Amino acid sequence: xxxxxxxxxxxxxFCAEGGFYIDPWHPVDRxxxxxxxxxxxxxxxxxxxxxxxxxxxxxxxxxxxxxxxxGYGERRQIGGVEVSFHPAGHVPGSAQIRVARGGEVWVVSxxxxxxxxxxxEPFEPVACHSFISECTFGLPLFRWQPxxxxxxxxxxxxxxxxxxxxxxxxxxxxxxxxxxxxxLLPQAGPILTHGAVEETTRILRDQGYPLPATTRVVxxxxxxxxxxxxxxxxxxxLGTAWARRFGxxxxxxxxxxxxxxxxRRRRGLxxxxxxxxxxxxxxLNAAIRATGAERVFVTHGxxxxxxRWLEEQGYEAGIVQTEFGGEEADTPSxxxxx
Amino acid sequence: xxxxxALFNALDSTTKTGAKTAALVDYFRxxxxxxRVWTIALLSGRRPKxxxxxxxxxxxxxxxxxxxxxxxxxxxxxxxxxxxxxxxLLPRATQAADPSxxxxxxxxxxxxxxxxxxxxxxVTAAWAGLGPDERFLFNKLMTGGFRMGVSSGLMTRALAQxxxxxxxxxxxxxxxxxxxxxxxxxxxxxxxGAETGARPYPFALxxxxxxxxxxxxxxxxxxxxxxxxxxxxxxxxxxxxxxIWSRGEDLITDRFPEFAxxxxxxPPGTVLDGEIVAWGGTAPLPFADLQKRIARKxxxxxxLTEAPGHFLAxxxxxxxxxxxxxxxLAARRARLEAILAALPPGLPISASPVVxxxxxxxxxxxxxxxxxxxxxxxxxxxxxxxxxxxxxxDWWKWKLDPFSVDAVMLYAQSGHGRRANLFTDFTFAxxxxxxxxxxTKAYSGLTDAEFxxxxxxxxxxxVERFGPVxxxxxxxxxxxxxEGIQESPRHxxxxxxxxxxxxxxxxxxxxxxxxxxESLRSLLRQVSEPGALPAEKEDPGASPPGPQDI
Numbered sequence: 001x002x003x004x005x006x007x008x009x010x011x012x013x014f015c016a017e018g019g020f021y022i023d024p025w026h027p028v029d030r031x032x033x034x035x036x037x038x039x040x041x042x043x044x045x046x047x048x049x050x051x052x053x054x055x056x057x058x059x060x061x062x063x064x065x066x067x068x069x070x071g072y073g074e075r076r077q078i079g080g081v082e083v084s085f086h087p088a089g090h091v092p093g094s095a096q097i098r099v100a101r102g103g104e105v106w107v108v109s110x111x112x113x114x115x116x117x118x119x120x121e122p123f124e125p126v127a128c129h130s131f132i133s134e135c136t137f138g139l140p141l142f143r144w145q146p147x148x149x150x151x152x153x154x155x156x157x158x159x160x161x162x163x164x165x166x167x168x169x170x171x172x173x174x175x176x177x178x179x180x181x182x183x184l185l186p187q188a189g190p191i192l193t194h195g196a197v198e199e200t201t202r203i204l205r206d207q208g209y210p211l212p213a214t215t216r217v218v219x220x221x222x223x224x225x226x227x228x229x230x231x232x233x234x235x236x237x238l239g240t241a242w243a244r245r246f247g248x249x250x251x252x253x254x255x256x257x258x259x260x261x262x263x264r265r266r267r268g269l270x271x272x273x274x275x276x277x278x279x280x281x282x283x284l285n286a287a288i289r290a291t292g293a294e295r296v297f298v299t300h301g302x303x304x305x306x307x308r309w310l311e312e313q314g315y316e317a318g319i320v321q322t323e324f325g326g327e328e329a330d331t332p333s334x335x336x337x338x
Numbered sequence: 339x340x341x342x343x344a345l346f347n348a349l350d351s352t353t354k355t356g357a358k359t360a361a362l363v364d365y366f367r368x369x370x371x372x373x374r375v376w377t378i379a380l381l382s383g384r385r386p387k388x389x390x391x392x393x394x395x396x397x398x399x400x401x402x403x404x405x406x407x408x409x410x411x412x413x414x415x416x417x418x419x420x421x422x423x424x425x426x427l428l429p430r431a432t433q434a435a436d437p438s439x440x441x442x443x444x445x446x447x448x449x450x451x452x453x454x455x456x457x458x459x460x461v462t463a464a465w466a467g468l469g470p471d472e473r474f475l476f477n478k479l480m481t482g483g484f485r486m487g488v489s490s491g492l493m494t495r496a497l498a499q500x501x502x503x504x505x506x507x508x509x510x511x512x513x514x515x516x517x518x519x520x521x522x523x524x525x526x527x528x529x530x531g532a533e534t535g536a537r538p539y540p541f542a543l544x545x546x547x548x549x550x551x552x553x554x555x556x557x558x559x560x561x562x563x564x565x566x567x568x569x570x571x572x573x574x575x576x577x578x579x580x581x582i583w584s585r586g587e588d589l590i591t592d593r594f595p596e597f598a599x600x601x602x603x604x605p606p607g608t609v610l611d612g613e614i615v616a617w618g619g620t621a622p623l624p625f626a627d628l629q630k631r632i633a634r635k636x637x638x639x640x641x642l643t644e645a646p647g648h649f650l651a652x653x654x655x656x657x658x659x660x661x662x663x664x665x666x667l668a669a670r671r672a673r674l675e676a677i678l679a680a681l682p683p684g685l686p687i688s689a690s691p692v693v694x695x696x697x698x699x700x701x702x703x704x705x706x707x708x709x710x711x712x713x714x715x716x717x718x719x720x721x722x723x724x725x726x727x728x729x730x731x732d733w734w735k736w737k738l739d740p741f742s743v744d745a746v747m748l749y750a751q752s753g754h755g756r757r758a759n760l761f762t763d764f765t766f767a768x769x770x771x772x773x774x775x776x777x778t779k780a781y782s783g784l785t786d787a788e789f790x791x792x793x794x795x796x797x798x799x800x801v802e803r804f805g806p807v808x809x810x811x812x813x814x815x816x817x818x819x820x821e822g823i824q825e826s827p828r829h830x831x832x833x834x835x836x837x838x839x840x841x842x843x844x845x846x847x848x849x850x851x852x853x854x855x856e857s858l859r860s861l862l863r864q865v866s867e868p869g870a871l872p873a874e875k876e877d878p879g880a881s882p883p884g885p886q887d888i
Binding site: 139140141142143145259260261262263265271302305308309312 | 350351403405406408409412413416417418419422423426427430754759760
C-alpha cells in the first residue's frame with residue numbers, strides 16, 4: 001500500500017492511486033469537482049467529473065470542456081479507488097467527494113452547509129476515517145439564525161422599500177445564493193435579475209429546480225417600468241450606472257460576512273443580511289462529529305485556530321494548504337461566494 | 339434598549355448627515371425622556387465610569403460561551419471589537435428583555451466598587467436576557483469607546499431641531515459638567531445641564547485652508563496668529579467659580595495649578611480662549627513636555643518646574659459677565675489685550691502674539707513656524723463673531739506641510755471597528771547601513787481600496803506571525819508624513835514622531851530608495867538645536883502682553 005490515500009500538492013488534493021485531483025487550482029489531466037464556483041471549478045483541466053446537477057452550469061461557465069456527470073451516491077471505480085459524490089447542501093448540485101480504498105475512507109467536503117435551504121440537495125453526513133473540511137466560518141463568532149428568520153427580514157426590507165417608493169437591490173453571488181434568496185421570498189412583486197444571475201437561474205430552472213419567474217434587466221427598464229421591484233445582482237453591480245437606472249433604491253448584501261459590523265460598514269452598505277451557504281461554527285462542529293472521523297484536515301478559512309480547537313476536542317487535525325502558502329481566509333474576498 | 343438599538347442601527351447604517359439627523363430628531367422627540375438625556379451624554383462624550391475592565395469581560399464572556407480564552411482572542415482579532423465579539427460568541431438569548439437605556443446605565447453605575455462576583459452575576463444575567471443588538475450596545479456602554487458615527491455637533495443640531503432651540507444656544511446649554519443621572523431632559527434643553535457659573539462656551543473651530551491665502555481677500559481684514567501645538571483651553575474666572583476647560587470638555591483646573599493665581603487677578607466675569615503650552619521662558623517647549631502634564635491628575639513639583647504651564651490667550655468671550663461672542667474679533671482682541679495689560683507681571687499668561695504682515699510676508703513668516711514651535715498660522719477674520727463650533731469662512735488654520743520620509747513596511751496588523759479584517763496598522767522602517775530599523779507606526783492616510791489591496795498583499799507576503807501581527811517581506815514603500823520629531827530613548831531608532839501618517843503609497847519606489855536613519859537624525863538636529871530658532875525681536879513671555887511685530 002502506498003502512503004496516504006489523498007495527498008496535498010501544490011496543484012490541490014491528489015489521489016495517486018486514482019490518478020485524479022479534487023478541485024485542483026492548476027491544470028491537471030483529471031479533475032473531480034465538488035461544485036461549480038470558480039474557486040473550485042477552474043478552467044484548463046483535461047477531464048472533469050462532477051454531479052449531473054452541477055454539470056450544466058459548469059459547462060456554461062467553462063465552455064467546451066470534456067466533462068462527465070455522476071449521480072449522487074453512485075459508486076465508480078477510478079484506478080485503484082472507489083469514488084462517490086454526496087450532497088453538500090452548499091448550492092444546487094454541490095457534492096462532498098468520498099474516496100475509498102479497501103476499508104479506508106476519506107471524504108473531501110468541498111464547501112457545505114448543514115441547514116437545508118429548500119433548493120440545494122440537503123447535506124448528508126458521510127462516515128469516514130479522514131475528513132477534509134472547509135472552515136470558511138470556523139470561529140465561534142459565526143452562528144447563523146434559521147433561514148426563516150432571515151427570510152422574514154428580507155421580506156420586511158423589500159416591503160418597506162416598495163412602500164416608500166424605492167427599488168430593492170440585493171447583492172448576492174450568482175450561483176446558489178441568488179437562487180436561494182429568490183425562493184425564500186414571498187412573491188411580493190417582480191424579481192429582476194442582472195444578466196450574470198439570470199443565466200445561472202435559467203440553467204437551473206431548466207434542470208428542474210423550482211425557481212420563481214425572473215426577468216432579466218435590459219435597456220429601457222427602470223423604476224417606472226417595474227415599481228417596487230427586487231433586483232438581484234452580483235456584488236460588483238452595486239453602486240454602478242447599471243444599478244442607478246432604478247432611481248431611488250436601497251442596496252443590501254446577503255452574505256455570512258455581514259455578521260461582522262466592520263465588514264458591513266466598510267462596504268458602505270446600509271443593510272446586510274447574514275445568510276451563508278457555508279456551515280457556521282455549530283454546523284462545522286456537528287458535521288465533523290457526524291462523520292465519525294478521527295482525523296480532520298481543515299482548509300479554506302480560519303484553519304489555524306480551527307485546527308487547534310479540533311485538537312483540543314481530541315481529533316488528529318491538520319491543515320491543507322491552499323494556493324497561497326497557507327494563507328487563512330481571514331481577509332474575505334468579497335468576490336468569493338459566502 | 340430596543341429603542342436605543344434602533345437609533346444606533348439607523349445611525350450606523352448610513353453615512354448621510356441628513357438621514358442621521360432625521361433619526362436623532364425622531365429619537366429626541368419620541369424616546370423616553372431619561373433615555374434621551376443619557377443619549378445626549380453619550381454622544382457628547384459624557385460616559386459613565388467603567389465598572390468592568392476588559393479582562394473581566396473577556397473571562398466572563400469566554401466562560402459563558404464555553405470557549406477557551408485563546409479562541410475568544412482569535413475571534414476578537416477577527417471581529418476587531420470586544421463588544422461585538424462578546425455579542426456574537428454568547429448563545430442567543432432565550433427570552434429577550436427590554437430594559438430602558440436609563441435602567442441599564444443605572445444598573446451598571448450601581449455596580450461601582452462592588453466585588454467581582456456581584457458584578458459578574460449582574461453582567462452575565464444581563465447578557466442572557468438581551469437580543470444580539472442590545473447586547474452589543476450594552477457591552478459598548480461597559481467598554482467605552484462609544485462612537486456612533488455622530489459628532490457632538492451633529493447631535494446638538496438634531497437636539498436643537500427636535501426642541502426648537504437655536505443650535506448655538508443649545509450647544510452652550512450642553513457645555514460643562516453635568517451628570518446625566520441627575521439631569522432632567524427639560525432642564526437640560528431649556529436652561530442647561532451645568533451650573534451657569536463654571537459653564538464654558540462652545541469652542542469656535544477652524545477649517546483647514548486649502549487655497550492660497552490671497553483667496554481670502556485683503557490681508558488687512560485678517561488677524562494672523564501662530565497656530566500653537568498645545569491644549570486648547572478656556573479659562574473661566576467668574577465671581578463664584580474658576581475653571582479651566584479643555585477643548586475636549588475635560589475640566590483640567592487641577593492639572594494646571596500654576597493658573598490658580600489668575601482667579602485673584604482676572605476681573606470677575608472673564609472668559610478667555612487660548613492655548614495651554616509648556617513654557618520654555620521665551621517660547622513653548624515641545625509638545626512632548628506638555629504631554630507629561632496631560633496624563634497626570636496631580637502634578638509633582640519637578641514637572642511644574644520642568645514643564646511649567648503657560649496660557650497664550652487669543653480671544654475674550656466674556657468680560658464683566660457679559661457674553662461678547664457677537665462682538666467683532668477686532669474689538670474682542672483689543673479688550674483682551676487691555677485686560678492682560680492690567681495684570682501684574684509674572685503670571686503665566688500672555689496674549690498670543692499677533693503676526694503682522696501682508697500676504698507675502700505672512701507666507702514667509704509661516705515658513706518659520708516650526709522653529710517657533712508652532713504648526714503654522716491661524717487666520718481669523720477681524721469682523722467675525724465667535725462662532726459656536728465649526729463655521730466655515732471666518733477661522734482658518736493654515737498649517738505647514740508635514741515633514742516626510744520614504745519608508746518600507748515591516749509589520750502589519752489588522753485594524754479595529756470599521757477596519758477590522760483589513761490590515762491597516764503598519765510599522766515602518768528606514769535603512770541604517772544594511773539594516774532596516776523600525777521607527778514609527780501609522781494607521782491612516784490611505785483609501786479603503788488601498789487598504790484592501792495591501793491586505794491581499796500581506797496575505798501573500800507574510801514571513802512570520804506574532805499573534806495578530808504579521809512580519810511581511812520588506813517591499814512596500816510609503817511616504818510617511820509627520821508634524822514633529824523628537825529624541826526617544828524608548829524607541830530602537832532613538833526617535834519618535836508626532837502625528838505620523840501615510841501620505842502616499844509609493845508604488846513607484848523600491849525598498850533600496852527609502853530614506854535612512856541618518857536623514858531622520860539630521861532632521862532631529864535641525865529642529866532641536868537652539869541655533870535653528872531664528873532670533874525673535876521680542877520675547878513674548880517677558881514682555882508686556884500686546885500685539886507684537888514678528
